[in-house]
Amino acid sequence: SKPFVFVTRQVPEVSLTALKEMAEVEVWPEKETPVPREILLKKAEKAVGLYTMLTDSIDEELLNRAANLKVIANLAVGFDNIDVDMASEKGIAVCNTPEVLSDTTADLTFALLMATSRRIVEAAQYIKEGKWNNWAPLLLAGTDIHHKTIGILGMGRIGSAVAKRATGFEMEILYHNRSHNEKAEKELGATFVSFDELIERSDYVVCLAPMTDDTKDLFTYDVFEKMKRSAIFINASRGGIVVEEDLIKALKEEKIAGAGLDVFRQEPITTDHPLLSLSNVVALPHIGSASIETRLAMAALASRNIVNVIKGDRPEAIVNGDILK
Numbered sequence: 001s002k003p004f005v006f007v008t009r010q011v012p013e014v015s016l017t018a019l020k021e022m023a024e025v026e027v028w029p030e031k032e033t034p035v036p037r038e039i040l041l042k043k044a045e046k047a048v049g050l051y052t053m054l055t056d057s058i059d060e061e062l063l064n065r066a067a068n069l070k071v072i073a074n075l076a077v078g079f080d081n082i083d084v085d086m087a088s089e090k091g092i093a094v095c096n097t098p099e100v101l102s103d104t105t106a107d108l109t110f111a112l113l114m115a116t117s118r119r120i121v122e123a124a125q126y127i128k129e130g131k132w133n134n135w136a137p138l139l140l141a142g143t144d145i146h147h148k149t150i151g152i153l154g155m156g157r158i159g160s161a162v163a164k165r166a167t168g169f170e171m172e173i174l175y176h177n178r179s180h181n182e183k184a185e186k187e188l189g190a191t192f193v194s195f196d197e198l199i200e201r202s203d204y205v206v207c208l209a210p211m212t213d214d215t216k217d218l219f220t221y222d223v224f225e226k227m228k229r230s231a232i233f234i235n236a237s238r239g240g241i242v243v244e245e246d247l248i249k250a251l252k253e254e255k256i257a258g259a260g261l262d263v264f265r266q267e268p269i270t271t272d273h274p275l276l277s278l279s280n281v282v283a284l285p286h287i288g289s290a291s292i293e294t295r296l297a298m299a300a301l302a303s304r305n306i307v308n309v310i311k312g313d314r315p316e317a318i319v320n321g322d323i324l325k
Protein backbone atom coordinates (compact mmCIF):
# COMPACT_ATOMS: atom_id res chain seq x y z
CA SER A 1 0.00 0.00 0.00
CA LYS A 2 1.00 3.61 -0.51
CA PRO A 3 2.70 5.52 2.31
CA PHE A 4 0.35 7.68 4.39
CA VAL A 5 0.86 11.45 4.38
CA PHE A 6 -1.14 13.77 6.62
CA VAL A 7 -1.54 17.44 5.65
CA THR A 8 -2.52 19.51 8.68
CA ARG A 9 -4.49 22.22 6.85
CA GLN A 10 -6.23 22.89 3.57
CA VAL A 11 -3.46 23.83 1.12
CA PRO A 12 -3.67 24.66 -2.60
CA GLU A 13 -4.93 21.50 -4.30
CA VAL A 14 -2.52 21.78 -7.26
CA SER A 15 0.43 21.46 -4.90
CA LEU A 16 -0.69 17.95 -3.94
CA THR A 17 -0.98 16.37 -7.40
CA ALA A 18 2.43 14.69 -7.55
CA LEU A 19 2.28 13.73 -3.89
CA LYS A 20 -1.10 12.03 -4.37
CA GLU A 21 0.32 9.84 -7.13
CA MET A 22 2.74 8.20 -4.74
CA ALA A 23 1.05 8.51 -1.36
CA GLU A 24 -2.28 8.16 0.38
CA VAL A 25 -2.86 11.79 1.26
CA GLU A 26 -5.30 12.97 3.90
CA VAL A 27 -5.90 16.69 4.36
CA TRP A 28 -7.32 18.26 7.53
CA PRO A 29 -10.20 20.05 5.82
CA GLU A 30 -10.00 23.44 7.57
CA LYS A 31 -8.70 26.71 6.19
CA GLU A 32 -8.06 28.58 9.43
CA THR A 33 -8.48 26.14 12.29
CA PRO A 34 -5.49 23.99 13.27
CA VAL A 35 -5.98 20.27 13.59
CA PRO A 36 -6.80 19.34 17.22
CA ARG A 37 -3.81 17.92 19.06
CA GLU A 38 -5.42 14.53 19.68
CA ILE A 39 -6.16 14.04 16.00
CA LEU A 40 -2.68 15.15 14.99
CA LEU A 41 -1.15 12.61 17.41
CA LYS A 42 -3.33 9.84 16.00
CA LYS A 43 -2.49 10.70 12.38
CA ALA A 44 1.21 10.99 13.24
CA GLU A 45 1.22 7.38 14.48
CA LYS A 46 0.68 6.01 11.00
CA ALA A 47 2.13 8.83 8.89
CA VAL A 48 5.27 8.44 6.82
CA GLY A 49 5.05 12.12 5.96
CA LEU A 50 3.60 15.10 7.84
CA TYR A 51 2.93 18.32 5.96
CA THR A 52 2.76 20.84 8.79
CA MET A 53 1.97 24.48 9.55
CA LEU A 54 3.87 26.73 11.98
CA THR A 55 0.86 26.44 14.28
CA ASP A 56 1.46 22.68 14.81
CA SER A 57 3.72 21.70 17.67
CA ILE A 58 5.89 18.81 16.49
CA ASP A 59 7.40 17.99 19.86
CA GLU A 60 8.92 15.06 21.70
CA GLU A 61 5.55 13.55 22.62
CA LEU A 62 4.45 13.51 19.00
CA LEU A 63 7.77 12.25 17.65
CA ASN A 64 7.80 9.40 20.18
CA ARG A 65 4.48 8.21 18.84
CA ALA A 66 5.36 8.64 15.17
CA ALA A 67 6.98 5.26 14.60
CA ASN A 68 6.68 5.37 10.79
CA LEU A 69 7.58 8.99 10.21
CA LYS A 70 10.32 9.77 7.68
CA VAL A 71 9.67 13.41 6.80
CA ILE A 72 8.15 16.56 8.24
CA ALA A 73 7.63 19.32 5.69
CA ASN A 74 6.79 22.66 7.31
CA LEU A 75 4.98 25.26 5.20
CA ALA A 76 7.31 28.02 6.45
CA VAL A 77 10.95 28.99 6.43
CA GLY A 78 10.93 29.03 10.25
CA PHE A 79 10.89 25.70 12.05
CA ASP A 80 10.85 26.61 15.74
CA ASN A 81 7.58 24.66 16.08
CA ILE A 82 9.53 21.45 15.45
CA ASP A 83 11.91 19.66 17.83
CA VAL A 84 14.62 19.26 15.19
CA ASP A 85 17.18 17.61 17.51
CA MET A 86 14.69 14.92 18.45
CA ALA A 87 13.65 14.41 14.81
CA SER A 88 17.32 14.07 13.81
CA GLU A 89 17.90 11.48 16.52
CA LYS A 90 15.06 9.47 15.04
CA GLY A 91 16.37 9.92 11.49
CA ILE A 92 13.36 12.00 10.42
CA ALA A 93 14.02 14.64 7.75
CA VAL A 94 12.82 18.15 8.64
CA CYS A 95 12.13 20.33 5.60
CA ASN A 96 11.12 23.98 5.22
CA THR A 97 10.41 26.51 2.46
CA PRO A 98 13.33 28.97 2.24
CA GLU A 99 14.22 31.20 -0.72
CA VAL A 100 10.83 31.09 -2.47
CA LEU A 101 9.50 33.52 0.16
CA SER A 102 12.47 35.83 0.73
CA ASP A 103 11.48 38.72 -1.57
CA THR A 104 7.81 38.54 -0.62
CA THR A 105 8.64 38.63 3.09
CA ALA A 106 11.08 41.49 2.51
CA ASP A 107 8.36 43.43 0.67
CA LEU A 108 6.01 43.01 3.63
CA THR A 109 8.73 43.90 6.14
CA PHE A 110 9.45 47.10 4.26
CA ALA A 111 5.74 47.88 3.91
CA LEU A 112 5.37 47.47 7.67
CA LEU A 113 8.35 49.75 8.28
CA MET A 114 6.86 52.38 5.98
CA ALA A 115 3.35 52.02 7.39
CA THR A 116 4.67 52.52 10.91
CA SER A 117 6.95 55.46 10.15
CA ARG A 118 4.50 57.35 7.92
CA ARG A 119 1.43 56.45 10.01
CA ILE A 120 -0.34 54.95 7.01
CA VAL A 121 -2.88 52.86 8.93
CA GLU A 122 -3.76 55.72 11.26
CA ALA A 123 -4.12 58.10 8.31
CA ALA A 124 -6.31 55.70 6.33
CA GLN A 125 -8.49 55.25 9.39
CA TYR A 126 -8.64 59.02 9.92
CA ILE A 127 -10.06 59.67 6.49
CA LYS A 128 -12.55 56.80 6.73
CA GLU A 129 -13.81 58.13 10.04
CA GLY A 130 -14.55 61.51 8.44
CA LYS A 131 -11.95 63.37 10.52
CA TRP A 132 -10.25 65.13 7.61
CA ASN A 133 -11.35 68.74 8.03
CA ASN A 134 -8.53 70.44 6.21
CA TRP A 135 -4.90 70.29 5.25
CA ALA A 136 -2.66 71.19 8.19
CA PRO A 137 1.11 71.61 8.45
CA LEU A 138 1.74 68.81 10.90
CA LEU A 139 -1.37 66.71 10.32
CA LEU A 140 -0.40 63.04 10.68
CA ALA A 141 3.25 63.95 10.19
CA GLY A 142 5.41 60.87 10.51
CA THR A 143 9.13 60.31 10.37
CA ASP A 144 11.44 59.92 7.37
CA ILE A 145 12.75 56.64 6.02
CA HIS A 146 15.22 57.82 3.37
CA HIS A 147 18.77 58.51 4.52
CA LYS A 148 18.06 57.02 7.97
CA THR A 149 19.87 54.10 9.56
CA ILE A 150 18.34 50.65 9.40
CA GLY A 151 19.68 47.95 11.71
CA ILE A 152 18.89 44.42 10.61
CA LEU A 153 19.12 41.59 13.12
CA GLY A 154 19.45 38.40 11.08
CA MET A 155 21.21 38.98 7.76
CA GLY A 156 20.10 35.81 5.99
CA ARG A 157 18.22 35.70 2.74
CA ILE A 158 15.27 37.76 3.99
CA GLY A 159 17.51 40.24 5.81
CA SER A 160 19.56 40.71 2.66
CA ALA A 161 16.41 41.28 0.60
CA VAL A 162 15.30 43.95 3.11
CA ALA A 163 18.78 45.54 2.94
CA LYS A 164 18.52 45.63 -0.83
CA ARG A 165 15.27 47.56 -0.58
CA ALA A 166 16.90 49.91 1.96
CA THR A 167 19.61 50.83 -0.57
CA GLY A 168 16.90 52.33 -2.78
CA PHE A 169 15.99 54.61 0.10
CA GLU A 170 19.67 55.54 0.49
CA MET A 171 19.67 54.23 4.05
CA GLU A 172 22.76 53.42 6.07
CA ILE A 173 22.62 49.67 6.64
CA LEU A 174 23.89 48.08 9.86
CA TYR A 175 23.44 44.43 10.66
CA HIS A 176 24.13 41.89 13.32
CA ASN A 177 24.20 38.19 12.60
CA ARG A 178 25.78 35.00 13.96
CA SER A 179 28.29 35.18 11.14
CA HIS A 180 29.47 37.88 8.76
CA ASN A 181 27.57 38.14 5.49
CA GLU A 182 30.28 39.17 3.06
CA LYS A 183 27.91 39.32 0.10
CA ALA A 184 25.66 41.82 1.91
CA GLU A 185 28.71 43.86 2.90
CA LYS A 186 30.15 43.92 -0.60
CA GLU A 187 27.01 44.24 -2.69
CA LEU A 188 24.72 46.22 -0.38
CA GLY A 189 27.21 48.19 1.67
CA ALA A 190 25.95 46.68 4.93
CA THR A 191 28.17 47.09 8.01
CA PHE A 192 28.51 44.39 10.67
CA VAL A 193 28.13 45.77 14.20
CA SER A 194 27.65 44.30 17.68
CA PHE A 195 24.08 43.82 18.91
CA ASP A 196 24.47 46.77 21.28
CA GLU A 197 25.74 49.05 18.55
CA LEU A 198 22.88 47.93 16.30
CA ILE A 199 20.18 48.88 18.79
CA GLU A 200 21.90 52.10 19.88
CA ARG A 201 22.56 53.51 16.40
CA SER A 202 19.56 52.41 14.35
CA ASP A 203 16.52 54.52 13.51
CA TYR A 204 14.79 51.31 12.46
CA VAL A 205 15.59 48.11 14.33
CA VAL A 206 14.34 45.27 12.16
CA CYS A 207 14.17 41.75 13.59
CA LEU A 208 14.44 38.95 11.03
CA ALA A 209 16.41 36.45 13.08
CA PRO A 210 15.05 32.93 13.52
CA MET A 211 13.82 32.02 17.00
CA THR A 212 16.43 29.86 18.72
CA ASP A 213 17.69 29.41 22.28
CA ASP A 214 19.94 32.43 21.60
CA THR A 215 17.23 34.80 20.37
CA LYS A 216 14.27 33.79 22.55
CA ASP A 217 13.27 36.72 24.82
CA LEU A 218 16.15 38.78 23.41
CA PHE A 219 14.25 42.09 23.23
CA THR A 220 13.71 43.10 26.85
CA TYR A 221 13.00 46.48 28.44
CA ASP A 222 16.76 47.08 28.81
CA VAL A 223 17.22 46.61 25.08
CA PHE A 224 14.37 48.98 24.17
CA GLU A 225 15.72 51.53 26.66
CA LYS A 226 19.07 51.54 24.87
CA MET A 227 17.43 52.37 21.53
CA LYS A 228 16.97 55.95 20.36
CA ARG A 229 13.75 57.50 21.65
CA SER A 230 12.92 58.11 18.00
CA ALA A 231 13.56 54.47 17.05
CA ILE A 232 10.96 52.27 15.42
CA PHE A 233 11.05 48.53 16.10
CA ILE A 234 9.92 46.12 13.39
CA ASN A 235 9.43 42.39 13.99
CA ALA A 236 8.69 40.06 11.08
CA SER A 237 10.25 36.84 12.39
CA ARG A 238 8.84 35.33 15.59
CA GLY A 239 7.00 36.89 18.52
CA GLY A 240 8.90 34.83 21.07
CA ILE A 241 12.04 36.90 20.42
CA VAL A 242 10.32 39.85 22.12
CA VAL A 243 9.21 40.14 25.74
CA GLU A 244 5.90 41.79 24.89
CA GLU A 245 5.21 43.31 28.32
CA ASP A 246 8.59 45.04 28.06
CA LEU A 247 7.81 46.34 24.57
CA ILE A 248 4.46 47.68 25.79
CA LYS A 249 6.15 49.39 28.75
CA ALA A 250 8.83 50.92 26.50
CA LEU A 251 6.19 52.20 24.05
CA LYS A 252 4.04 53.64 26.84
CA GLU A 253 7.03 55.38 28.42
CA GLU A 254 8.10 56.63 24.99
CA LYS A 255 11.48 54.92 25.24
CA ILE A 256 10.95 54.17 21.54
CA ALA A 257 8.67 55.88 19.01
CA GLY A 258 6.73 52.99 17.56
CA ALA A 259 6.54 49.36 16.55
CA GLY A 260 5.45 47.44 13.47
CA LEU A 261 4.66 43.83 14.31
CA ASP A 262 3.73 40.95 12.05
CA VAL A 263 4.25 38.34 14.76
CA PHE A 264 3.28 37.84 18.40
CA ARG A 265 4.17 35.54 21.28
CA GLN A 266 0.77 33.88 21.29
CA GLU A 267 -0.97 33.87 17.93
CA PRO A 268 -3.64 34.83 17.14
CA ILE A 269 -3.94 37.86 19.42
CA THR A 270 -7.38 39.21 20.27
CA THR A 271 -8.70 42.79 20.18
CA ASP A 272 -8.10 43.22 23.93
CA HIS A 273 -4.34 42.75 23.49
CA PRO A 274 -2.63 45.82 25.02
CA LEU A 275 -0.43 46.35 21.94
CA LEU A 276 -3.54 47.04 19.87
CA SER A 277 -4.54 49.94 22.10
CA LEU A 278 -1.37 51.89 21.23
CA SER A 279 -1.68 54.35 18.33
CA ASN A 280 2.01 54.02 17.45
CA VAL A 281 1.76 50.27 16.85
CA VAL A 282 0.97 48.76 13.46
CA ALA A 283 -0.05 45.13 13.91
CA LEU A 284 -0.48 42.54 11.18
CA PRO A 285 -1.71 38.92 11.43
CA HIS A 286 1.53 37.10 10.48
CA ILE A 287 1.29 37.70 6.71
CA GLY A 288 4.99 38.07 5.86
CA SER A 289 5.02 35.56 3.02
CA ALA A 290 1.33 35.90 2.18
CA SER A 291 1.18 36.68 -1.52
CA ILE A 292 -0.75 34.22 -3.65
CA GLU A 293 2.27 33.51 -5.86
CA THR A 294 4.55 32.84 -2.93
CA ARG A 295 2.09 30.74 -0.94
CA LEU A 296 1.60 28.58 -4.04
CA ALA A 297 5.37 28.26 -4.46
CA MET A 298 5.77 27.37 -0.76
CA ALA A 299 3.01 24.76 -0.96
CA ALA A 300 4.58 23.20 -4.04
CA LEU A 301 8.02 23.11 -2.39
CA ALA A 302 6.66 21.54 0.82
CA SER A 303 4.98 18.89 -1.29
CA ARG A 304 8.14 18.21 -3.35
CA ASN A 305 10.13 17.90 -0.13
CA ILE A 306 7.91 15.01 0.96
CA VAL A 307 7.95 13.34 -2.47
CA ASN A 308 11.75 13.53 -2.54
CA VAL A 309 12.28 12.01 0.90
CA ILE A 310 9.83 9.17 0.25
CA LYS A 311 11.59 8.42 -3.06
CA GLY A 312 14.95 8.43 -1.29
CA ASP A 313 16.18 11.57 -3.07
CA ARG A 314 17.71 14.55 -1.34
CA PRO A 315 14.97 17.15 -0.75
CA GLU A 316 15.54 20.70 -2.03
CA ALA A 317 15.16 22.25 1.39
CA ILE A 318 16.23 20.18 4.37
CA VAL A 319 17.00 21.65 7.78
CA ASN A 320 18.82 18.63 9.22
CA GLY A 321 20.69 17.52 6.09
CA ASP A 322 23.37 15.79 8.14
CA ILE A 323 20.98 12.86 8.79
CA LEU A 324 21.19 11.93 5.09
CA LYS A 325 24.11 9.79 4.04
Ligand code: GLV
Residues within 6 Å of the ligand: 054, 075, 076, 077, 078, 079, 101, 237, 288, 289
Ligand atom coordinates in the same frame (compact mmCIF):
# COMPACT_ATOMS: atom_id res chain seq x y z
C1 GLV B 1 6.64 32.33 8.44
O1 GLV B 1 6.67 32.94 9.48
C2 GLV B 1 7.69 31.47 8.00
O2 GLV B 1 8.53 31.08 8.83
O3 GLV B 1 7.71 31.13 6.81
Ligand code: GLV
Residues within 6 Å of the ligand: 077, 098, 099, 102, 154, 155, 156, 157, 158, 159, 208
Ligand atom coordinates in the same frame (compact mmCIF):
# COMPACT_ATOMS: atom_id res chain seq x y z
C1 GLV C 1 15.52 32.95 5.63
O1 GLV C 1 15.40 32.41 4.56
C2 GLV C 1 16.64 33.77 5.99
O2 GLV C 1 17.75 33.27 5.82
O3 GLV C 1 16.44 34.93 6.38
